[in-house]
Ligand SMILES: O=C(O)COP(=O)(O)O
């Protein structure tokens with residue numbers, strides 16, 4: 097009976113990163129002489145990677161997302177993304193759940209639309225990086241989620257076999273569907289859609305439940 101590998105989304109799944117992304121976004125907007133945006137507004141832009149975040153910040157500021165400001169805002173955002181790490185916190189009981197999954201023999205990986213360098217920087221900042229065999233970011237491959245290629249590549253690089261994908265958003269549900277992968281939904285992240293309307297195998301709101309959920313997949317796939 098082999099333990100499934102568990103591939104995690106990052107923002108809104110393992111870590112609450114919106115306070116940090118909100119702060120960075122407002123730093124960039126200030127640098128460009130634009131008005132700050134509220135945290136709920138910025139939260140609604142998270143999940144589809146940096147190009148989408150930058151586009152949405154410009155649109156919300158009444159600017160042309162296809163104009164010259166895009167490159168300026170994207171460069172500024174990426175510069176801050178790797179260094180302004182305050183405001184990133186793991187969700188409650190994430191560490192304990194990761195410990196337990198590792199004890200169960202699960203290989204752990206991250207498949208995030210956050211670019212690789214900021215993803216690695218925040219994992220280092222939180223002391224989590226060593227727990228993951230592999231991290232793929234939104235700029236690691238030619239396409240990002242919901243294209244299934246990232247999830248597939250992650251799975252292949254982990255050696256194949258039983259796997260479960262854990263994420264928080266519409267993008268993650270769609271990615272899992274596109275990759276034909278079992279999807280476990282963390283309900284406390286940044287989704288816009290009611291839980292019952294997002295395709296998923298299992299939903300959970302408390303990380304103390306996750307090892308048991310993954311254990312059920314282990315039995316199912318034995
Ligand atoms: O960078 C983003 O948009 C968030 O990425 P994630 O939810 O895929 O971790």
Ligand SMILES: [Mg+2]
Pocket residue numbers: 105106107108109143263264265285286
């Ligand atoms: Mg997410």
